[in-house]
Amino acid sequence: MKIRPHHGVPLLLLSAAISEQVYAQVTAKDDFGRTPVDQTIVINVLNNDEFTGVQFGDPFVSVDNGESGLKPADNGVASVNNDGSITYVPNQGFEGQDTFEYEVFENGEDYGTDIALVTVYVGSGGITSLLTGDNEQETATMLERVCDPSNSENISPELSAACADLSGLSNEDLALLVGQITPEEILMTRRMMSELNRGQTQRIYSGQKMIRSGLNPSQLVLNGTSIPLADYKGGAASSDGLSRIGLFGTVHIDQVEHDSSGLESGYESDSYGATIGVDYRLRTDLHVGGAFDVVTHEVDYDNKGGSLESDVYSLTGYLSWFRNELGVDLQLGYASGSIDTRRNITIPTDQVVTGDTDSQQWNLSTQVQWGFARDAWTLTPFLRLDFISTEIDAYDEQGDSAWLMGVGKQEMDQLSAALGLEGTYALSYSWGVWVPGFNLSMISESNSDYSPVEFSLLGDSSTNGDFSLRPETEDSMFYEAELNSVLIFAGGLSTFAAIKTVADYENISAYQFNFGFNYEM
Template identity: 25%
Template sequence: MNSGVNASYGGCTISGDVFVSGGTASSGSDYSISGGSVVFNIQGVGPHSASAPVVINIVDDILVENTETINLSIQNPSENCPGFSTITPGTGTAVVNILDNDSTPTPTPPSPTPNTPTPNLSLDPGFTPNQQSIYEGLTSACSGASGDLLNRCNEINNADLNAIIPDAVAAQGAAAVDFGYKQFSVVHGRIVNLRNSQQQSSSLLGYSTININGETIPVGKALMTALGPARGGAAGDDPNDQLFRDSPLGFFLKGQFNVGEKANTSSERGFKADRKAVTFGMDYSIMDELVLGAAFGYGSTDTNYNLNSGSMSADAFEFSSYGSYFLPQSFYIDWIMSYALHSFDINRRIQYTGFDNTATSAANGDQYGFSLGFGKDFALQSFVINPYLRLDYSKTKVDSYQESGGGGLAMEFAGQSIDSATSTIGGQASNAISTSWGVLSPGVRFEWVHQYLDESRLIQARFSQAAAGAGTFAVKTDTPDRDYFNIGTSLALSLPEGRAGFLRYEYRLGQAYITDHTIELGARIPF
């Protein structure tokens, strides 16, 4: 900083305070000044100029700015010039330029936000177990997802979860188990007819043998004897009675039509199902007390899921061996052993706002089962009453399978295993009405069924397009009803030469979400 003075004799000092008198730079943000005063030393006579340092600290920032200035001046000057006769201080000023050495900075990209694989999904404490499971599986599958799956991950929200849950998958096992038990019913019905027609006549609900005057004879023969007066004489005296005798070898054909439906639950998708089945069999009376036979059954089930969410068609082929042994005192034991093959074709429709696609798949399975029945027959004139107990067991397996299509939401399903064990306590009654052309037998039946096994299951699954080890979840099935009831009515017709036909209707009661109706037609042709 420079200052001027005019002195008459040599040697003096001048001091003053430095202050900022102007400029474009801003104190604090652009600079700061160390020290607030300066001292100038003057030597010699006459006009002189002197300089003194002023320390200015420049603030180094990253802003790109034009050259800025600082104007400095001295105020409150004072001198120390002993012996000088004339001292005239001049002005002390300085202009400081601040030059910017910064270049235009390269923009720093913003820090990436944490990856959110499902931006529209959020955990809800009100989720059902299946919603919670699919939420976890989907968020896992969406981590690192690409292609169609990534598109789905970016659009799915909480309201769409129910459309994605494969809660109809449980219907495969249910259809197989139900088919097995209905086939048990068909074959047991055939055994009933055999006991009725053993040696004489044929009615729908007569059973086994009865003891009359110490002689064990088939129920059919007893009924014919009881009906003798109505037919104009004793059955044994009428040569036409031979027309009602059966050959030991017999064939039968039965057809079933079943309609049922299930309401939606928190764990399973509801559906409506139509099942058609036909069973062909043959049996042989080895002796009056023992009959053995074999049967083949085919069934087809068409299932349509509620909310237009897809369909399933199932086919089943079953092979059965069966027998009945007539015990003394009109008791009997029946048994059935069966093995079945199942196939399923499934269309799972996935539909939510902005998306509609179908995942298709095919699965196979098998089933084996065993049924054991025990009962007693009571003949009261033309009536036959039969209380009985039956134990049924089946084990069904569905192989693992994988869907195709689905717009990124196709899934893989692990194998399933379903164990079912039931007891049936029931009774049936019929009345044999003799006519000139045969025997007509109306009947009724009531059963109480209790389920011991077949608990709620977890069906393991994963999203097919997810990375290895990711996207897994489990679908929980309903716990089956432990107790329900079957009520039915029937009408049987026995014709000469052992020919017979019947019609049966059955309705199921007591299941919380299921209704079921069965119609069965049958015919027997002896050889």
């Protein structure tokens, strides 16, 4: 998963423009083949490869020659034919799966190259022998049960016709169709709710942090990071000068890219939202309050596989107690939302499958921190515990496809712990104040009731169309690091910038860039 910058950077755009002129203009795509035991197969690997730019002639194909570094076939021999196709001869008596790599050389103005993997299934296996991902194999096993002639009385006419079409598909199209039928896009919804809750909880903690600084929380929160302005404007106000009621608000934008795995599809997502809250001071060291948060989440799946949209509304109450360097915060919240899904199936014709459902979530969070201040430095170690209980209602898909699914109820209870350190350093200048800062944390997740999602093929009245898919598991430990900078100018203008990265999160390489400003009237 990669998190894209929130704003375009001219230098990055220049690098992208240069790379277009330097790197390969050919994309080699993985291929699949199937052959009986002791029989040769010819695979036209160039059929699905993509070439751009001016081509001077036919491309060149090569396989392992002992020196190329390409992966050779382990249980057979692969050789290149004059037309660029590859002949694979399995070893005598071998039955099972074999793989090898080939490299294609573009015969064009850029002379680019690319490498792809060829998977050959030797034997009499069914549809499952074409797939490598665990969840796709689960779907393939279900299809073999549903489309077996003994099950013909239990399926709809539309599904019967779709099953008949399977026998006329090439290995490549059949593997592609099974991947499109597999509703693995649905599996990320519980993780989405967890990530949205983590961001919302952090935004409210930002307001509580300013309370501990002796400030009215309506002063400044930028992109989820609180800035104790009063400390940089001549010291915090006394408790007698503080209003009992304060308002705070944030606006946030997140962009994420998730790499595909053997269990879940790759996708890109964008979320936009805002938080507004009100705080009431019971006494100088005790505050209570509430916050309302709204988030819109948009997901686009890789290879035009479909999309997901979700609107989530949450209401959170909180309590904040602090004395000297010690602070303790507590939050309790409830969220409700809607989820709309769309899956695209393109084999043998374009089909659109849609669905809609609702989500609910309870969350409980507590954080303890201890601040150290010396000269312009402020260092604050913290420990945070979050518990969420998420439920996504069951629903049936709709559309013009024979492969419509019934999606079972999804539940998840998750406990996460974060241990971290944040720090700031205030520098005063004639034009204002510069406050660089950092935040380091290590986070551990633990899920219970995170069972596989149950599905059923709606066109089958028997239990043959029932199957389940496993989501990716939680990460036992990952890390977040952020560098930020605040510029506070005379007249009330403040600007903010930050870069954040996530490390050791499975299938994730995350980078986030934040920019913002605030103006006090």
